[in-house]
Amino acid sequence: MSIRVENIDKRFGAFTALNDVTLDFRTGELTALLGPSGCGKTTLLRIIAGLETADSGRILIAGEETSDKPVRERQVGFVFQHYALFRHMSVFENVAFGLRVKPRRERPGEAGIRRRVMELLDLVQLAWLADRMPAQLSGGQRQRIALARALAVEPQVLLLDEPFGALDAKVRKELRGWLRQLHETLHITSIFVTHDQEEALELADRVVVMNQGRIEQAGPPQTVYEHPANAFVHGFLGASNILRGTIRDGLFHAEGASLPARNIHQSGGEAIAYLRPHELAIARRPDPAGIPAEIRRILAFGALARIELVTLAGRVPLEVELPQRDLAGLALNPGETVHLMPQGVNLFPSAEAAILPKPVLAKAG
Amino acid sequence: MAGATSTLTASQRFESRSATRDHGVVRALLLALGLGFFVLFLILPLVVVFAEALRKGWETYWAALVEPDALSAIRLTLLAAAIAVPLNLVFGVSAAWAIAKYQFRGKALLTTMIDLPFSVSPVIAGLIYVLVFGAQGWFGPLLEGYDVRIIFAVPGIVLATIFVTFPFIARELIPLMEAQGSEEEEAALVLGASGWQTFWRVTLPNIKWGLLYGVILCNARAMGEFGAVSVVSGHIRGMTNTMPLHVEILYNEYQFAAAFAVASLLALLALFTLAVKSVIEWRASPTSTPGTRPEEPRT
Amino acid sequence: MAATASRRVLPGFGLTLGFTILYLSLIVLIPLSAVFVKTATLSPEQIWAQISAPRAVASYRLTFGASLLAATVNAVFGLILAWILVRYSFPGKKLVDALIDLPFALPTAVAGIALAAIYAKNGWIGQFLEPHGIKIAFTPAGILVALIFIGLPFVVRTVQPVLQDLDAEFEEAAASLGATRWQSVTRVVLPAILPALTTGFALAFARAVGEYGSVIFIAGNMPLVSEITPLIIITKLEQYDYAGATAIATVMLLISFALLLVINLLQAWSARRGRKEA
DSSP states (O other): OOEEEEEEEEEETTEEEEEEEEEEEOTTOEEEEEOOTTSSHHHHHHHHHTSSOOSEEEEEETTEEOTTSOGGGSOEEEEOTTOOOOTTSOHHHHHHHHHHTSOTTTOOOHHHHHHHHHHHHHHTTOGGGTTSOGGGSOHHHHHHHHHHHHHHTOOSEEEEESTTTTSOHHHHHHHHHHHHHHHHHHOOEEEEEESOHHHHHHHOSEEEEEETTEEEEEEOHHHHHHSOSSHHHHHHSSOOEEEEEEEETTEEEETTEEEOOSOOOOSSEEEEEEEOGGGEEEESSOOTTSEEEEEEEEEOOSSEEEEEEEETTTOOEEEEEEEHHHHHHHTOOTTOEEEEEESOOEEEEGGGGGGOSSOSSOOOO | OOOHHHHHHHHHHHHHSGGGOOOHHHHHHHHHHHHHHHIIIIIHHHHHHHHHHTTTHHHHHHHHHHSHHHHHHHHHHHHHHHHHHHHHHHHHHHHHHHHHHOOOTTHHHHHHHHHHHHHSOHHHHHHHHHHHHSTTSSSHHHHHHTTOOOTTSHHHHHHHHHHHHTTHHHHHHHHHHHHHOSHHHHHHHHTTOOHHHHIIIIIHHHHHHHHHHHHHHHHHHHHHOOHHHHHHHOOOTTTSOOHHHHHHHHHHTTOHHHHHHHHHHHHHHHHHHHHHHHHHHHHHTTTSOOOSOSSSOOO | OGGGSOOTTSSOHHHHHHHHHHHHIIIIIHHHHHHHHHHHTSOHHHHHHHHTSHHHHHHHHHHHHHHHHHHHHHHHHHHHHHHHHHHOOOTTHHHHHHHTTHHHHSOHHHHHHHHHHHHSTTSTTHHHHGGGTOOOTTSHHHHHHHHHHHHHHHHHHHHHHHHHHSOHHHHHHHHHTTOOHHHHIIIIIHHHHHHHHHHHHHHHHHHHHHOOHHHHHHHOOOTTTSOOHHHHHHHHHHTTOHHHHHHHHHHHHHHHHHHHHHHHHHHHHHHHHHSOOO
8 A cells, every 4th residue: 555645744832743744655665764853753653643643734545535534444553662562461462452343243253363363473473472461571572562463453554663662782683684574575565763774774665864854855775875865864874974175176175185076066165075984995195186184093893994083184083984804904003194085975065064963973873 | 659569678678788778776766766656656546446346345346336326327338438439430530531641731730620629628628518508508598499408418428528539539540541651542543442442441451450549548538538528417317427427426425335336347447448458559569559649639 | 752742542532521620610619619709708807807716816826736746746757667668677567568558548537536545534545644744635735646647648658659769879879978877868868858758748737737537536625725727617617607617718728729739849849859860
């Protein structure tokens, strides 16, 4: 089922949660709503579910207007951030709930309910927990039971609010792969909310980046990551080095270097460059396109080594990431002066930088 | 209270750590003072009630309880509680649902208003109904025309009982339901449950201990109320006397053994209430502990 | 985000709020307003004559004085009881903990006659005090005893949870910084529980001011000496002096409302103080 969100506005008192949001979710796709906390992503999810009403705008599910449809008739599956398992019911009864509250005509018999619940518990690989109470489950298990419960009513769409938010890093990683697999099998149109860019990029077919109640960019993970529409998206998706400079003669001039850029739209004036740490090469030889910088610290562990530097001209802190093997070849030492050769420079008008949450080396999540 | 079961281990922890361990003398002194006070002010009155009730033997005791006026007082007390508690139960659940599940203007004011009966002297609680329904009151002449008596009659007693027990269940449920939030109800709705189904299958099972707790306290107060009922009762023996009023009459007539015999029934009710309360606290702790202070107004 | 969201999606808002307000109005608000309406029919001189009569004034002094004293005694012993319940383990602790609430559960009339039987001059304790010329029952001291009884749980039950939540680490930090045990108790523990203690004190005081049932059996009820304000209201009612009863009730109601306001402010303070710095 496709979902269309049209011109949605939502305010809580003086706070604007959503500001004229329009979005399309295609059938069978897994979409991530990504953004910092307070950006309106959860509110949007709750409005689609019918748990919140928009001040204005429309929600269409499979082309059908649902704005006035009560929650219980929308046939959406919703997985709550803290799972909202009914604490007084066993795992089995939790999953069976949606079937038991159906009107008598549509309600399956006891045997039917039992079969369906066990099917779902098999699907989430937790059939052996059927008689446990929610309090006896681990976080990851609760998460999967919540998912089974949501799937029991055969929803047209599946909505997940921060599905991995309350889990520790290791379980998070496991469940991520598992959820992707499950999506491949079921192919239900799904939307999940997250503030973790890695999660969004890795898991989703499409990523919607939100900020302050607005959509900054929507697209496949690759596109959003490599061609960020603006400074916010660039800053939010992965770490960035930031340089302020001016545009002259088709080149970006900053920190004693003249750099070619991917997107010079302005003929002149001030601009800000965003450079990913892995897109900077280190050279010993001076070069007009190389930024002279001094090495402060070398963090050589793991597959990627990190090198912290400051530019010679303006003492701007920069960070470079490179494979451990390349680092060994370079034989760098702290205190040494090197030249940084950017492989991809994204330029944005300097005014845009103001909306960044953390200007220097913004690492979201 | 906040988990009699967890207190034990917690206090042992406090006693084992050097920084929180009190000097032996201090500990002994505080224990002596605290427990001495406890025995003098709580245990002794309780013991006195039963000792005085049985002073003249079991026969006198039994006779005082089965005497017709005593029986009629017991019946009236049970009747008043049987009306007041269910009404306040419905009110309490309804008020807690409105206050805990929704945001609206004037919520804090409404919550304070619900607590009002606790901060009003019981005597005034009786007085207000006299002013409304008494012979000289707002509706007095009207009611007299239809030959309906409220003041100095059973309806007045029931009304006064409802008033003084008004907040018990609501104030037990409001914080509990606020703490539990609405996620489970939302989950039920998303899964297709109707409002009633959500209430009966999800909300009620989650609040059942808090509800029982409120009912028990409400009932204890309903059966034991003295001041408010005294004002509206008219003290007609065998007609408008509740058990506490019957105790007063017997006491004023120097029938001490009989007075204490009836009082001992009320004391048993109090002990039963405390026992149930402890069991509920034990069952409900540590996840959803009902409030510990049944009578103070909350914010 | 979701925390501030309106919850109107759940059904039943109109029904439950409507019923709540209706029932509240019928049982509480409209009858209570009768007191003020009735008082408004009196002239200011009449009201003043009623509320400033010597018997009334003596009763205020007694009611508020005894309540204040009782609340103070409860603050001290309630704190001690809360302390030993939280900090010490001793046999019978669970029983003590459960019975602390007895004054909430025991009908006041029962408490009244029991206390009278204890402190009367031939009573359980009274007989030992009598030879020394100490009289408790049927004097203001008897009122004090009754008010201590009914107010006892308030301080214990407000202080106990706060004390329970107070982590041992605070005192350990104080000790590691060189504080003596006395210093760490007075400078670290007491300030933390002060809002709760004050709240408990105010609650006990508010309850004592309106108390009737337990007091009248032990007070003696002598005009100008041991007659509490609620009793004056009853006496006037029995004489069909509704105007006089209502005027004095208004004074008490206004004081009760003021106390309710103070208690709400104290609890807000308590809640702010109680919030853990994460």
